[in-house]
Amino acid sequence: MEIIVCIKPVLDPDLPPAKFTVDGKKNEVIPPEGVPFVMSPYDALAVEAALRIKEAQGGKITVLTQGTKYAEEIMRKALAMGADEGVILSDPAFEDSDGFGTAHVLAQTVKKIGKFDLILCGRQAADWDAGVVGSLIAEYLNIPVVIRAKSIEVLDGVLKIERISTNGSEVFELGLPALVTLSSEMGQVRIPSGWGIISAAKKQVPKWGATDIGTDPSQTGAAAAVNRLVKLYVPVYERKCEMVTGKDPAEAAARLTEKILAIKP
Amino acid sequence: MTTKNILVFGEVEKGRLAPITKELLGGARRLSDQVGAGVNLLVAGALSGESLQDAAEFGTDIIYHATDPGYGEFSSDAYSFLAVELCKKIDPVLCLMGQTDLGRDIAPRIAARLGAGLCMDCVEVRFDPAQNIFVQTRPAFGGKALAEFSSPAGKLQVNTIRAKSMEPAATQAGRKSELMEIKEGPDPSAIKTKLVSVKVLETDGIKLEEAKIIVAGGGGLGSAEGFTIIKELADALGGVIGATRVPVDENWVPLSIEIGQTGKIVSPDLYIAIGISGAAQHITGMVSSKKIVAINKDPDANIFKISDLGLVADYKTVVPVLIEKIKESAR
Ligand SMILES: Cc1cc2nc3c(=O)[nH]c(=O)nc-3n(C[C@H](O)[C@H](O)[C@H](O)COP(=O)(O)OP(=O)(O)OC[C@H]3O[C@@H](n4cnc5c(N)ncnc54)[C@H](O)[C@@H]3O)c2cc1C
Numbered sequence: 001m002e003i004i005v006c007i008k009p010v011l012d013p014d015l016p017p018a019k020f021t022v023d024g025k026k027n028e029v030i031p032p033e034g035v036p037f038v039m040s041p042y043d044a045l046a047v048e049a050a051l052r053i054k055e056a057q058g059g060k061i062t063v064l065t066q067g068t069k070y071a072e073e074i075m076r077k078a079l080a081m082g083a084d085e086g087v088i089l090s091d092p093a094f095e096d097s098d099g100f101g102t103a104h105v106l107a108q109t110v111k112k113i114g115k116f117d118l119i120l121c122g123r124q125a126a127d128w129d130a131g132v133v134g135s136l137i138a139e140y141l142n143i144p145v146v147i148r149a150k151s152i153e154v155l156d157g158v159l160k161i162e163r164i165s166t167n168g169s170e171v172f173e174l175g176l177p178a179l180v181t182l183s184s185e186m187g188q189v190r191i192p193s194g195w196g197i198i199s200a201a202k203k204q205v206p207k208w209g210a211t212d213i214g215t216d217p218s219q220t221g222a223a224a225a226v227n228r229l230v231k232l233y234v235p236v237y238e239r240k241c242e243m244v245t246g247k248d249p250a251e252a253a254a255r256l257t258e259k260i261l262a263i264k265p
Numbered sequence: 266m267t268t269k270n271i272l273v274f275g276e277v278e279k280g281r282l283a284p285i286t287k288e289l290l291g292g293a294r295r296l297s298d299q300v301g302a303g304v305n306l307l308v309a310g311a312l313s314g315e316s317l318q319d320a321a322e323f324g325t326d327i328i329y330h331a332t333d334p335g336y337g338e339f340s341s342d343a344y345s346f347l348a349v350e351l352c353k354k355i356d357p358v359l360c361l362m363g364q365t366d367l368g369r370d371i372a373p374r375i376a377a378r379l380g381a382g383l384c385m386d387c388v389e390v391r392f393d394p395a396q397n398i399f400v401q402t403r404p405a406f407g408g409k410a411l412a413e414f415s416s417p418a419g420k421l422q423v424n425t426i427r428a429k430s431m432e433p434a435a436t437q438a439g440r441k442s443e444l445m446e447i448k449e450g451p452d453p454s455a456i457k458t459k460l461v462s463v464k465v466l467e468t469d470g471i472k473l474e475e476a477k478i479i480v481a482g483g484g485g486l487g488s489a490e491g492f493t494i495i496k497e498l499a500d501a502l503g504g505v506i507g508a509t510r511v512p513v514d515e516n517w518v519p520l521s522i523e524i525g526q527t528g529k530i531v532s533p534d535l536y537i538a539i540g541i542s543g544a545a546q547h548i549t550g551m552v553s554s555k556k557i558v559a560i561n562k563d564p565d566a567n568i569f570k571i572s573d574l575g576l577v578a579d580y581k582t583v584v585p586v587l588i589e590k591i592k593e594s595a596r
C-alpha cells in the first residue's frame with residue numbers, strides 16, 4: 001500500500017479563549033508568543049491510521065504539508081511517529097490559498113508522485129474548520145471519497161470504511177485508489193519513540209515549489225481565493241453570572257434549585 | 266426556461282421535512298426577496314403529501330423531487346450527481362444546505378464540479394445589494410473567532426448553514442408550489458462507494474436538538490455512573506442529557522449526544538452544564554441557549570463566563586440535592 005497523508009500546522013486548538021487575539025486591521029490571528037503551532041489533531045489521526053494499515057499489511061507512507069511556518073516541525077513529528085517520507089510544499093505562490101488552491105497544490109503533488117493507493121486527510125483543519133480540502137482533492141483526482149472515518153480496513157484491494165454520521169455510523173466499501181478523511185472517533189494517536197525522533201531527524205525532507213509540481217499560478221495563492229476574508233473578530237458571548245452560595249453545599253444546591261425552577265420552561 | 270433562483274437542499278426525516286430544511290427555507294425566502302429570485306427545493310426519496318404541502322407553505326416556489334430508487338438513501342456520489350445535473354439545468358445563484366451529513370459531504374464536491382464559491386458552516390448569509398454579492402459569516406478557530414467572507418459577483422455560491430442559525434419561515438397556509446418530478450436516476454458510473462450497512466443510535470424520546478431542557482455532563486463527571494446521576498436530574502426536569510467530547514472519547518456515552526462544533530448544535534430554553542470547563546469547541550454548540558446554568562468545582566472555569574447562574578461545587582454533593590428538591594416540587 002502506497003499511502004499519502006496530508007497534514008497541516010495549526011495554532012493549538014486547545015489554546016484557551018483568553019489567550020486568543022485577533023489583529024482586526026490585518027484580519028489575522030495573533031499567535032501568542034512562545035506557543036508553537038501543532039499538527040492539526042485530525043491530521044495526526046490520519047498519520048496514525050496510515051501507520052496502522054502499514055503495520056497490518058506493509059507499505060510506504062508519504063506525508064505532505066503545504067505551508068512555510070512550522071511545516072518542518074510537524075513533518076518531523078509525522079516522520080518520528082513512523083512515516084517513511086515527507087515533502088513540504090512551499091512557494092510564495094501557494095501562500096494564503098483557499099481550500100481550492102490548497103487542494104490544487106496537494107492534488108498536483110499526488111500526480112507528480114504518481115504511485116498511490118490511498119490518501120488520508122483530517123476531517124477538518126482545526127484552525128479554519130472548513131472540512132473541504134480532502135473532498136476537493138478527491139474531486140480533482142476523480143477518485144472515491146469517504147469523510148469522517150472512524151475505522152479503515154483493507155481487504156483484497158477493497159476498502160471498508162466505517163464513518164460516523166449524526167445519529168450513528170455507516171459502513172462503505174470502495175475500490176482503490178481512494179481518499180478518506182479521519183475523525184476523532186478513530187482513537188488514540190501514538191507518541192513518537194526516542195528512536196523514532198532520532199531517525200526522523202536524519203531524514204531529508206525535500207521542498208517543492210510551483211515549478212516542481214507544475215501548478216498554474218492563477219489557481220493558487222491569495223489572488224486565486226474565490227471567497228475572500230473581509231473581517232475576522234472575536235465574538236463576545238459573555239453573560240452576567242449570578243453565583244449561588246449557601247452555608248454548605250446542600251443549602252447552595254437548594255437555592256440553585258429554586259432559581260432553576262423559576263426559569264424552567 | 267431559467268429564472269434567478271436559490272436552490273435549497275431539502276432533507277427528510279421520517280417522511281417529513283427536517284427542521285434544518287425549514288430553517289433553510291426561511292433563510293432562502295428572506296434572501297430571495299432581496300435578490301429578486303425564486304426559491305427552489307430539491308428533495309430525494311420518499312415524501313409524504315404533508316411534507317410537500319409544508320414545503321409550499323414555507324415559501325417554496327418549485328419543488329424538485331427526485332424519485333428514482335437510486336436516491337432512496339443518502340449517497341454522497343448519487344446526490345452530488347443529482348445536484349450538479351439540476352444546477353446545470355436551473356442555474357441557481359445560491360445553493361443552501363445544512364451543515365449536516367449531507368451538506369458536509371456534497372457541498373465541496375459540487376462546488377468543485379461547478380466551479381462555485383464555497384463557504385461551510387455559515388451562521389449567516391447576507392445579500393449586499395450595492396455589490397450584488399452574498400456575504401457569509403462563519404465561526405472559525407473552534408468558535409473563538411467569527412469570520413466574514415465576501416463572494417465574487419455573478420458566481421454560484423454553495424453554502425452550508427449551521428443548524429438553528431436561520432429563523433424558520435412563517436407558514437402561509439394554503440400557499441401553493443409547483444412540483445417537478447426528476448425521474449432519471451444517477452449515472453451508474455458516478456457511484457464509486459457502496460453503502461453496506463447503517464447503524465442508527467436511536468434516541469429514546471425527545472431529540473437533543475429539539476429538547477427544551479438539556480442537562481449536559483463533561484469530563485468532570487469522571488465516569489459513566491456520573492451520567493446515570495445527571496440522567497436522573499434530566500428526567501426530573503423533563504429534559505434530556507448531552508455531553509462534551511471528553512465523555513464520548515471515554516466511551517461513557519454515545520457519540521450521538523455530543524454537543525459542540527463537531528457534535529450537535531443546540532439552543533434549549535435551559536442548559537445545565539455539569540463538570541464542563543467551557544472550551545470554545547463546546548460553547549459554540551450551545552451558547553445560544555436561553556438560560557445557562559453551570560455547576561463546576563473550579564471557580565475560574567470558563568463556562569461561568571457564559572452562564573446566567575453558577576454554583577461552585579463538587580457535582581456529587583449538589584446534584585442529588587437538586588434531584589431531590591425538584592422531585593419534591595413536582596409532588
Ligand atoms: C477540532 C476540535 C473539535 C472539537 N469539538 C468538540 C465538540 O464538538 N464538543 C466538545 O464538547 N468538545 C469538542 N472538542 C474538545 C474541546 O476542546 C474540549 O477538550 C472539551 O470540550 C472539554 O470537555 P470538558 O469541559 O467536559 O472536559 P474538561 O476540559 O476535562 O473539563 C472538566 C471540568 O469539570 C470540572 N470538574 C472536575 N471534577 C468535577 C466535579 N467533581 N464536580 C464539578 N466539576 C468538576 C473541572 O473543573 C473542569 O472545568 C474539540 C476539540 C478540537 C481540537
Ligand SMILES: Nc1ncnc2c1ncn2[C@@H]1O[C@H](COP(=O)(O)O)[C@@H](O)[C@H]1O
Pocket residue numbers: 006007008040042043046064065066067099102106120121122123124125126128129130131132133134
Ligand atoms: N496546507 C495544507 N497542507 C496539507 N494538508 C492540508 C492543508 N490544508 C488542509 N489539509 C488537509 O485537508 C484537511 C481538511 O482541511 P480543511 O478543508 O482546511 O478543513 C486537513 O485535515 C488536512 O488533512
